[in-house]
Each structure stands twice: as C-alpha cells, then as structure tokens.
Amino acid sequence: MAKLIVVFGGVAAAFALALSAAPAKASLIVGGSCPGATQAFKQFGDARYYTFGTNGGVESGTTGWTVSSGASVVRGNESFYVHSSSDSKALSLSRGATALTPSMCMGTSSTVVRFFVEGNTSVRVDVVERNLLGLVVGILNATTVTGSSAWQPSPAVLNLDSLQGVLGVSSVQLRFTALDGTALVDDVYVDPWSSGN
Numbered sequence: 154m155a156k157l158i159v160v161f162g163g164v165a166a167a168f169a170l171a172l173s174a175a176p177a178k179a180s181l182i183v184g185g186s187c188p189g190a191t192q193a194f195k196q197f198g199d200a201r202y203y204t205f206g207t208n209g210g211v212e213s214g215t216t217g218w219t220v221s222s223g224a225s226v227v228r229g230n231e232s233f234y235v236h237s238s239s240d241s242k243a244l245s246l247s248r249g250a251t252a253l254t255p256s257m258c259m260g261t262s263s264t265v266v267r268f269f270v271e272g273n274t275s276v277r278v279d280v281v282e283r284n285l286l287g288l289v290v291g292i293l294n295a296t297t298v299t300g301s302s303a304w305q306p307s308p309a310v311l312n313l314d315s316l317q318g319v320l321g322v323s324s325v326q327l328r329f330t331a332l333d334g335t336a337l338v339d340d341v342y343v344d345p346w347s348s349g350n
Contacts, residue, residue, distance in 0.1 A: 187204045187343075193236070193267075193340075197306050201309070201348045202348045204342065206257045206342060206343055207255040207256070207257065208255055209342065210236050212242050220252045221252070223249060224244065224250040224251065225244075225245050226242050226245070227245045227337070228241060228242065229243050229337070231269035232303070232304040233269070235269070236340045242339075243271075244329075245335065246276070246330070246335065246338065247331060247335050249331065252329045256325070257325055257343045258343065259322070264311075264343060264345050266280075266342065266343045266344070267307050267344075268307050268339065268340060269339045270300040270307055271302070271304045272331075272334060272335055272337055273301060273302055274300055274335060275298065275300070275332040276300065276329055276336045276338065278295045278296050278328070279294050280292070280310070281326040283322070283326070284322060284323055290322060295310045295311075296310050297332070304339075
C-alpha cells in the first residue's frame with residue numbers, strides 16, 4: 154500500500170511540474186488560452202461557440218501547417234465568408250495529398266471541430282493528439298467527409314479522445330487527406346468546450 158501511495162504521489166508531482174513548467178500549453182488542457190469564440194456555424198443550425206484555428210483560413214499561406222507535395226494554398230475562399238469577408242485563400246489538396254493544421258486548443262470535455270470543404274471527392278480527417286512536449290501520443294481516424302461541387306460546412310467532428318487531456322494530451326491537430334480527387338479546405342474552427350446546441 155505504501156508503495157502504491159509513493160508511485161501515485163510521484164505521478165501527481167510529475168504532472169503538476171509539467172503543468173507549471175509549460176503554462177501556455179497547460180492552459181490548452183482546460184481551454185484557457187483559446188481565443189474568443191463565436192457562433193460561426195449558426196446559419197447552418199449549429200449554435201456551438203467555436204474559436205478560429207491558428208491560420209485556420211490559410212490567409213498566411215501554410216505558416217504553421219505541415220503539407221505534403223500536392224497540397225498548396227490557392228486563391229478563393231469558402232463562399233460563406235464565415236471568418237472574414239476579406240479572406241481570399243483556401244487550401245487545395247490533390248489526390249493523396251495531406252495537410253496538418255497548427256495545434257489547436259482543446260478542453261478536457263469533448264472537443265468539436267468543423268471546417269468547410271469543396272470538391273467531388275472524399276477527405277479523410279484524422280485527429281492528431283500531442284502531449285506537453287509536442288510528441289504525438291495518439292491518432293484518431295475521426296471521419297471521412299464527402300465534398301460536392303459547392304462549398305459546404307463539414308459535419309461536427311467529435312474528438313472522443315479529448316478526455317485524455319488530463320492524462321497527457323495537451324493539444325490536437327487535424328490532418329486532412331484527399332482520397333480520390335482534388336479537394337479544397339478552408340476556415341477550420343474548434344469548440345474546445347463542446348458548448349452544445
């Protein structure tokens with residue numbers, strides 16, 4: 154019993170030390186450093202409060218993103234201009250190309266992400282989970298979204314594993330992969346608190 158208490162105490166102390174050593178990342182666990190939230194998808198019947206992902210509209214090119222060959226920033230924007238009427242860029246993914254977003258804030262309750270997609274193709278969406286040190290601790294194949302010839306909002310992608318935040322997951326990234334044609338992706342948002350409808 155004494156050994157169990159010592160081990161548990163050591164784990165708790167290490168977790169507390171990690172939180173105090175990296176306050177900016179630690180606040181991601183509880184959503185504290187997330188920017189202001191808006192009802193970005195309200196016109197589509199979704200009343201959740203979302204924060205805009207870092208460079209979520211690729212207006213700064215691929216800054217913060219990790220892209221493979223076949224992924225590029227192109228002129229044009231999702232047709233609803235949800236983020237800003239002055240936005241003018243989108244991410245293009247040719248067949249097989251991938252793009253990994255910058256880290257996004259998340260909460261310890263279920264985190265929901267949404268974005269816009271265009272193209273008569275399927276886009277696989279994986280959720281990449283990272284710990285306080287930035288190391289990948291999990292990859293969740295969240296969903297596959299089928300686009301159309303017109304821009305449309307994605308369905309709400311629920312990251313069921315966000316409860317692992319207290320066990321070491323401090324941020325999430327989305328990885329988009331175009332499966333069978335060219336797709337456009339734009340305006341990536343996250344609801345780190347699963348604010349509900």
